[in-house]
Amino acid sequence: xxxxxxxxxxxxxxxxxxxVPVRHPGRWAGAAVVAVLAAMLIHALVTNRQxxxxxxxxYLFDSTILHGLGVTLELTFLSMxxxxxxxxxxxxxxxxxxxxxxxxxxxxxxxxxxxxVLVQLLFWNFLGALWAxxxxxxPFGPAFWSEPTNKAIPLFVAALxxxxxxxxxxxxxxxxxxxxxxxxxxxxxxxxxxxxxxxxMRRIILPQAMRVIIPPTGNETISMLKTTSLVSAISLExxxxxxxxxxxxxxxxxxLLVVVSIWYLLMTSILTVGQYYxxxxxxxxxxxxxxxxxxxxxxxxxxxxxxxxxxxxxxPGIEGGGHV
Amino acid sequence: MTDLTKPADARTALMVEAQGVRKSxxxxxxxxxxxxxxxxxxxxxxxxxxxxxxxxFLRCINHLEKINGGLLSVDGELVGYRxxxxxxxxxxxxEVAQKRRDIGMVFQHFNLFPHMTALENLIEAPVQVxxxxxxxxxxxxxxxxxxxxxxDKAKSYPSQLSGGxxxxxxxxxxxxxxxxxxxxxxxxxxxxxELVGDVLDVMRGLAEDGMTMIVVTHEMGFARxxxxxxxxxxxxxxxxxxxxxxxxxxxxxxxTRAFLSKVL
Numbered sequence: 001x002x003x004x005x006x007x008x009x010x011x012x013x014x015x016x017x018x019x020v021p022v023r024h025p026g027r028w029a030g031a032a033v034v035a036v037l038a039a040m041l042i043h044a045l046v047t048n049r050q051x052x053x054x055x056x057x058x059y060l061f062d063s064t065i066l067h068g069l070g071v072t073l074e075l076t077f078l079s080m081x082x083x084x085x086x087x088x089x090x091x092x093x094x095x096x097x098x099x100x101x102x103x104x105x106x107x108x109x110x111x112x113x114x115x116x117v118l119v120q121l122l123f124w125n126f127l128g129a130l131w132a133x134x135x136x137x138x139p140f141g142p143a144f145w146s147e148p149t150n151k152a153i154p155l156f157v158a159a160l161x162x163x164x165x166x167x168x169x170x171x172x173x174x175x176x177x178x179x180x181x182x183x184x185x186x187x188x189x190x191x192x193x194x195x196x197x198x199x200x201m202r203r204i205i206l207p208q209a210m211r212v213i214i215p216p217t218g219n220e221t222i223s224m225l226k227t228t229s230l231v232s233a234i235s236l237e238x239x240x241x242x243x244x245x246x247x248x249x250x251x252x253x254x255x256l257l258v259v260v261s262i263w264y265l266l267m268t269s270i271l272t273v274g275q276y277y278x279x280x281x282x283x284x285x286x287x288x289x290x291x292x293x294x295x296x297x298x299x300x301x302x303x304x305x306x307x308x309x310x311x312x313x314x315x316p317g318i319e320g321g322g323h324v
Numbered sequence: 325m326t327d328l329t330k331p332a333d334a335r336t337a338l339m340v341e342a343q344g345v346r347k348s349x350x351x352x353x354x355x356x357x358x359x360x361x362x363x364x365x366x367x368x369x370x371x372x373x374x375x376x377x378x379x380x381f382l383r384c385i386n387h388l389e390k391i392n393g394g395l396l397s398v399d400g401e402l403v404g405y406r407x408x409x410x411x412x413x414x415x416x417x418x419e420v421a422q423k424r425r426d427i428g429m430v431f432q433h434f435n436l437f438p439h440m441t442a443l444e445n446l447i448e449a450p451v452q453v454x455x456x457x458x459x460x461x462x463x464x465x466x467x468x469x470x471x472x473x474x475x476d477k478a479k480s481y482p483s484q485l486s487g488g489x490x491x492x493x494x495x496x497x498x499x500x501x502x503x504x505x506x507x508x509x510x511x512x513x514x515x516x517x518e519l520v521g522d523v524l525d526v527m528r529g530l531a532e533d534g535m536t537m538i539v540v541t542h543e544m545g546f547a548r549x550x551x552x553x554x555x556x557x558x559x560x561x562x563x564x565x566x567x568x569x570x571x572x573x574x575x576x577x578x579x580t581r582a583f584l585s586k587v588l
């Protein structure tokens with residue numbers, strides 16, 4: 001508004017608007033309904049004696065449960081390791097110019113994504129019935145080393161193979177999507193500088209693909225933590241199986257399932273926080289300003305300052321008109 | 325090395341030599357036999373309407389595109405091939421990468437690495453490709469950033485820089501490899517008009533230092549002022565070539581006249 005305009009109704013700076021905000025009675029009604037439902041749920045949890053909270057308390061840190069938890073975490077970590085390494089390999093094979101490599105990767109993904117992971121776990125468990133011995137040697141020739149399958153692949157390894165190789169198929173698609181999200185100009189720029197295919201992938205493409213790969217990988221890890229419970233079907237004693245073993249003796253089924261759930265929930269919560277920090281790390285260069293960490297958010301909240309939204313932030317030192 | 329009819333000293337004075345270079349994508353032929361010579365220390369300007377094949381030709385010089393016919397050599401060595409006896413052998417990826425070290429390229433859309441700061445963009449290739457120490461690479465990178473007027477932006481990520489600043493970092497990144505030839509693919513086409521001048525100033529400085537440059541551009545002022553030779557391309561062939569001042573003021577071909585009347 002031009003204040004020097006003659007005949008202007010409001011000369012000078014226009015005042016800040018003071019208006020009655022829109023009322024939202026629907027929000028209040030909705031909140032009331034939800035509050036009542038929540039109160040009912042809490043009441044039910046506290047008063048229903050079948051939950052036997054004292055039993056929950058007793059078994060929460062039971063050594064069998066803690067051992068099972070350890071196995072679950074180990075399985076989650078190692079099978080994700082296999083999954084990520086296998087996924088990157090499969091994704092690069094899938095994108096390879098070599099038709100044998102790309103169709104092999106396609107076939108692998110087709111099989112491992114197309115069958116339930118529980119079936120795959122059972123297959124690995126009963127591998128001994130398929131091939132009695134495993135040996136290493138010249139293909140179609142003599143063997144240097146041979147071992148009965150059941151001895152070469154103990155229960156834990158069978159579980160690891162089942163979960164890890166299945167995960168690799170899913171990770172392959174995630175990694176492929178990430179690699180393809182990086183513009184072709186990045187590869188060209190790296191090649192024009194004389195960088196090798198390998199270094200271009202390692203230094204330029206994968207770090208940028210990470211930003212796209214990390215969020216779904218975090219979800220996969222959280223999902224894997226829960227999927228490990230399927231391993232109880234081949235009687236490996238992880239968290240769920242540990243709970244089952246106890247309640248099959250004591251018949252305190254519900255409280256032990258609650259114990260197990262509490263641990264799963266705690267672990268997935270920790271993973272969620274970890275995922276947030278990793279995403280933040282790989283956002284370098286993509287956002288002008290990194291989003292605040294939960295702790296920074298809390299501190300600002302208590303300091304009475306509003307938590308800024310990313311798009312309103314201004315980086316000192318940026319002169320206007322930056323191109324993204 | 326290919327045309328033996330020329331005296332040896334005339335050939336060693338050439339940085340790029342193209343004889344009947346052809347390139348097609350499927351059934352579409354984009355380069356229909358390009359003949360040209362770029363002398364060492366020369367600023368060689370390629371102009372022409374979009375789709376004329378000038379960018380494609382530029383990308384053939386550092387083997388980002390593979391040619392289908394003809395001969396193309398840089399500093400006396402074939403691009404992408406080796407002559408063994410009387411047969412051409414394709415070079416391995418590693419050998420192609422080796423040759424690209426000496427050829428800097430600047431892209432229309434900058435193509436800086438967005439996950440690295442300006443400084444990291446500059447030291448990446450010298451460290452990874454040439455195995456230079458980080459300290460040495462950093463020292464030279466700072467000098468190059470100083471030269472393009474962006475020493476204070478060393479720690480900025482590309483997303484925090486304006487287009488003109490990004491392009492100047494991109495030029496410095498290419499220079500960090502100490503190239504003997506610089507290729508510019510429409511370096512100012514994606515910039516706001518007010519930012520073009522800074523980039524052209526850097527290029528002008530390079531030309532004064534005697535760098536051999538091949539520039540695809542629509543900046544006719546730059547071509548006239550800085551260019552030593554100019555080629556007008558259209559439909560995958562060289563229509564006209566010569567001294568930029570002569571070609572731009574007195575074009576001989578109808579096609580050149582029509583194009584220049586639109587861009588000048």
